[in-house]
Structures are given as C-alpha cells and as structure tokens.
Amino acid sequence: DPDDSTHKRTWGGTKAQFFDLYEIAAKHLKSCFPHLKIGGPALAHREDWARDFLSEMQKRETPIDFFSWHIYSNDPRKVADKCRLFRKMMDEYGYTDAESINNEWNYVRGWEGEDWIYSLKQEKSLKGAAFIASTMSLCQYSPLDMLMYYDARPGGMNGLFSTDLICNILKGYYPFRMFNELYKLGECVAIETLGENIHASAAKGENGAAVMLTHYSDDDATKTAELTLDLSNIALEGDYTLKCYLLDENNDMKKTVEIRTSGKQLSLRLEMSLFSTYLVTLEK
Numbered sequence: 001d002p003d004d005s006t007h008k009r010t011w012g013g014t015k016a017q018f019f020d021l022y023e024i025a026a027k028h029l030k031s032c033f034p035h036l037k038i039g040g041p042a043l044a045h046r047e048d049w050a051r052d053f054l055s056e057m058q059k060r061e062t063p064i065d066f067f068s069w070h071i072y073s074n075d076p077r078k079v080a081d082k083c084r085l086f087r088k089m090m091d092e093y094g095y096t097d098a099e100s101i102n103n104e105w106n107y108v109r110g111w112e113g114e115d116w117i118y119s120l121k122q123e124k125s126l127k128g129a130a131f132i133a134s135t136m137s138l139c140q141y142s143p144l145d146m147l148m149y150y151d152a153r154p155g156g157m158n159g160l161f162s163t164d165l166i167c168n169i170l171k172g173y174y175p176f177r178m179f180n181e182l183y184k185l186g187e188c189v190a191i192e193t194l195g196e197n198i199h200a201s202a203a204k205g206e207n208g209a210a211v212m213l214t215h216y217s218d219d220d221a222t223k224t225a226e227l228t229l230d231l232s233n234i235a236l237e238g239d240y241t242l243k244c245y246l247l248d249e250n251n252d253m254k255k256t257v258e259i260r261t262s263g264k265q266l267s268l269r270l271e272m273s274l275f276s277t278y279l280v281t282l283e284k
Contacts, residue, residue, distance in 0.1 A: 039066035054093040070104030076134040083142035099145035130275035133175035133214040137201035215272040248276040
C-alpha cells in the first residue's frame, strides 16, 4: 500500500504516482505482449485502497487481467469472506473477467509479541495444518481463481517442510496431499456441513469420489467433535472400496479404514479431535 507509512522506505511515492505507473506499465506491456496476463498489485490489507485502485483503473480504461491480494488470519472464514468481498468489488468496477488471486495466506493470530511467537509455532504444527485444510475447503467454494500458500520455501512461515532439514515434512504438508486427491478427480461437488468448526470439500470423477474434512477452531480448548459423514449423494454405482486416511497428532495420513461395499446408502461415523483432518475416498 503506497500511502502506508510502513512501506515508504521501499516505495517513497504516493498512491496517485503508483496509479500513474501502473497505467503506463499495464498499457505498454499489453500492447507489446497481448497474450500475457497483466495485473496486480499484491494488496496487503487496505480495502479502501483496493477500491480506489479499481475505480481509477476503470476510469483510465487500464487492463487488469488479475487482481492479487493477500490475507493472514486465525479464522479461515475470514479468508473466504475476503474472496467474496474482492470478487464483488472487481465486478462492480467492470473487471468481471479478471482473475482474483489470493497470493499470500497463512495462520496469524497477531503480528507482535507473544501472539507473533505463537503464530510462528502454530504454522508448523497440527493446528497450522488444520488451518490450511479448512482454508482450502472454504476457498474451494468461494469466488476465487488461485490460492497461494505462504510459504513453501525454507523459512519461519513454512508449515510444509522442516526449516533445518527440508526433506523432513511437517503436518502442513498432508492437507496439500489430501486436496490433490480431490483435484485429480476433476469435478468439485457440493457439500453441506453442520457446525461452525467442521470444514469440508468434495470431488468426483470417472473412477471415484473423495471428501476432505477438518475440525478447526482457534480456541485450543475446543472439544472433540462426533459427526456422521453422509455419502448417500456421492456414493458410486455398483461395488467400490471406501478408504479413510487420518491426519492428527499421532498419524500422518494413516489409513484407518478400508472396506468393500456397494449401494448409495452409506454413512460413516467419525470422531474428530481438534485439528484432525480426514480424507475419505471411494474407489471403483
């Protein structure tokens, strides 16, 4: 945010000057390379700045192929809310075809003192993994084109791999692996959850279906949840194999259930400790 005093050392200009520079760069690059996607500006947090930017670019008839922004939070629902806010704002100013890209996100309770230390620890823990899984599930059903986790490089905010020895994977790696199983199926399907702390996403394809569900709350004292996963609308015709994989403090995507079954009437009773994540697959 150019007018944010915390950024003056690296920018040194005004919002108006930034708008001028973006217009010049975007129009020139688009005229030279029309096949390239031109956009920005990797907005940090200022919603009023975003509105001013989109409004001014619309007036100047400046192309925006994507609008990028980021958010750090301890509540994945706030991330999804931001998806809806910026999509609505982009549409309002005529950028209906532009992609909305969340180019940075991770768990952060606070940026200073004990809250920041706590945040860094949780990003590398099971709680951080549950936040990842919950955010991906909620954003899957939000008006968003790309969701880019920060960070997979060795560093303080990398919840996927060990900072000291990057071949050692952390809990946060497994939600990405689970979600990839949904992605490979090809078609997202609707899912309904009861309770504010259970987040889920589902997909199906020619050879099966899968559901990822997570128990997440920022309140570390939240009790274990008991729930029934109703698969009656997603189960496959004929015989198929149901497999259940668990991520929790003691299990790294360990297969806990494998049964051969048939028919559409199928439900699975699950006991989910706080921050646990399940991947349930149905394979023909």
